[in-house]
Amino acid sequence: MKIYQLKSSQILPVSLTTAWKFFSDPKNLSKITPKWLNFEITSDLPNRMYAGMIISYKVRPMLNIPQTWITEITHVNEPFYFVDEQRFGPYKMWHHEHIFTEIPDVGVEMQDIVTYVVPFGILGRIANSLFVRKKVLEIFEYRKEVLKKMFGPSVNREGKLEYFTLEKY
DSSP: OOOEEEEEEEEESSOHHHHHHHHTOGGGGGGGSOGGGOOEEOSOOOSSOOTTOEEEEEEOOSTTOOEEEEEEEEEEETTTEEEEEEEESSSSEEEEEEEEEEETTTEEEEEEEEEEEOSSHHHHHHHIIIIIHHHHHHHHHHHHHHHHHHHOOOBOTTSOBOOOEEEOO
16 A cells, blocks of 8 residues: 655635634635536535534535545644544545644744555556546645636745745655
C-alpha cells in the first residue's frame, strides 16, 4: 500500500473568526471545488460543524461517472482545526486536516494536509502517477485562485504578497 500526502499553505488577509466561519461550513465547499468534479452535497447539513458529523456528496471524478463520497468530521477544535475522513468513496483512505493559525496584523495561515491511498494496489499506483495526483493538485490550485478572488491576495508574515505553496509528494 502506497500512501500519498499533499501539504498546502495559504495566508489569507482575514481574521481567524472569518476563516473559521467560511471553512467550517460544508455548504461553502462547493464554492471552492472545481466545476469539472460536479460536486453536490446530498445530505442535510446542520448550522454548525461537530465531531461525528457525516456528510454525503456526489462527485464525478472520472469520465463523468457519478460516485458517492461519504465523509465524517472526526475532530473539531474551533477555531483552530478540523479533520474530515472518507468513510466511503473514491479513495481507499482519505484523511484531510484543516489548520488555521492567526498571524497578528497579517491574517490567517490556512494549511491543508491531505493523506490518501488510491485503491487497486499497483493499478492504483499507476493511476496516481498518471492522473489522480494531478487531479488532487488541480483541486487545490483551483481553491487557491478562488480564495484569492474571495478574500484578496495572500500575504506572507511580513505583509508582502505571497502565493500558494504546495508540497508535492
